[in-house]
Amino acid sequence: MPSALKLVDNPEDIVSQSDYIAYSKSVHDYSPAVRRLLDLSEDYVPGAERAFKAGHPAVWCQALNFVPPLLYSLGVIPVAAGEMGRYSSKEDMLIAEDIYQFPVETCSMVKCVVAQWHKRLNSGTINRILANSSGCEPYNMAWEIVKKRGYDVYSNEIIYRGPTVEGERLEQLIKFTTGQILDVAEWLTGRRQVDDEKLSLEIKRKNRLLGKLKQVLELRRSHPFYMKTLAIILTLNVGLNNYFGKPAEYEEAIDALIKELENTPISEKDLKTVIPLVWAGGTGQEFGIYEAIDQAGGALLGLRSVPFRLYREDVPPLEALARWIYDNAGAGAGVYARNVIDSEVERLKARGVILYGYIGCSFASVDREMWRRYFHEKGLACINLEGSFQTGAPTGQVLTRIKAFVEMLAA
Ligand code: SF4
Secondary structure: OOOOOOOOOOOOHHOOOHHHHHHHHHHOOOOHHHHHHHHHHHHHHHHHHHHHOOOOOEEEOOOOOOHHHHHHHHHOEEEHHHHHHHHHOOOOOOHHHHHHOOOOOOOHHHHHHHHHHHHHHHOOOEEEEEEEOOHHHHHHHHHHHHHHHHOEEEOOOOOOOOOOOHHHHHHHHOOOOOOHHHHHHHHHHHHOOOOOOHHHHHHHHHHHHHHHHHHHHHHHHHOOOOHHHHHHHHHHHHHHHHHOOOHHHHHHHHHHHHHHHHHOOHHHHHHHEEEEEEEOOOOOOHHHHHHHHHHHOEEEEEEEEOOOOOOOOOHHHHHHHHHHHHHHOEEHHHHHHHHHHHHHHHOOOOOOOEEEEEEOOOOHHHHHHHHHEEEEEEEOEEEEEOOOOOOOOOOHHHHHHHHHHHHHHHH
């Protein structure tokens, strides 16, 4: 697996997202496990594209929720399309706006992904896209547009669970979703069925890893600065969902990380100076924000997007996938997600909440504004940031705001 060729040990030399990863590796020179996780993250998209060209099935998708366990059980690599954002630039914005006629104000994540798919047209790389029509309108538009260009797009529907949906209504939803999952299996393999044994193994793997990542988060409470912000975000928000396309390697790296954390002496000074923070919202590719948090002395100890509920192992595996979606607020009203943030704040005695989303996303900005108001009314410091998705440094304004926020909490 390629390691970063460029050595970046000074944050001022960073000009791209690859540089941020290379810099993060040099910062973590004491931790082979963290460096290994960063290697895996760096090779996720290139590795999946290499595997596809070598004959291994792979599809672009959101690589969340039920998708990775299902796809791995079917022998297909789930490739998170959003991860292509790190290769994007202003040129990608222009491709989306000029060739595909996206309005300028459209969410930058969608524009980056569409432009990256555009650049891959007829290149012999992964050409199937598993979409999800209950994502958001800009993404729905993106999938329709690239379908016309020749991608094989299949869109499934996951129905949102409203705040009062329980009992019989919830059971109907589960049944509907089970059918949707079988439809996806049929699109991928030509057969409307899953292999129960393989799917059970994937569910066990996921449950095992959820337990291990929970252990990592617990250990980070006594070692808040061992794993810096970019590394933990990539490990949890991307790796835990899809294992960077390499499940066994990912699990080995997590095992090694747990050992390192267990064997590292606790620093009383770190525990006195740390400013525990909870992150909610998107994470994306503006890696400079994470560096700003580190430099200001903050430590992201809680992330709302990390799912902790286990998959049920007492029901058939297909049903377990469907139940997990609704149990985990992965498809639910904003209040479910807010409850997760709330419990993370309590658990970690967090001093502040950082809400982050992308310019042009009306979809998630409503949730974030509701959460911000809720936490302010509770008397907890909370900042709501908007950034862009394509690579390059974050704007000075975003960096100044985040530094000022963390430094205010320290004061
Ligand atoms: S940031 Fe918002 S608009 Fe953009 S893809 Fe995500 S949900 Fe859709």
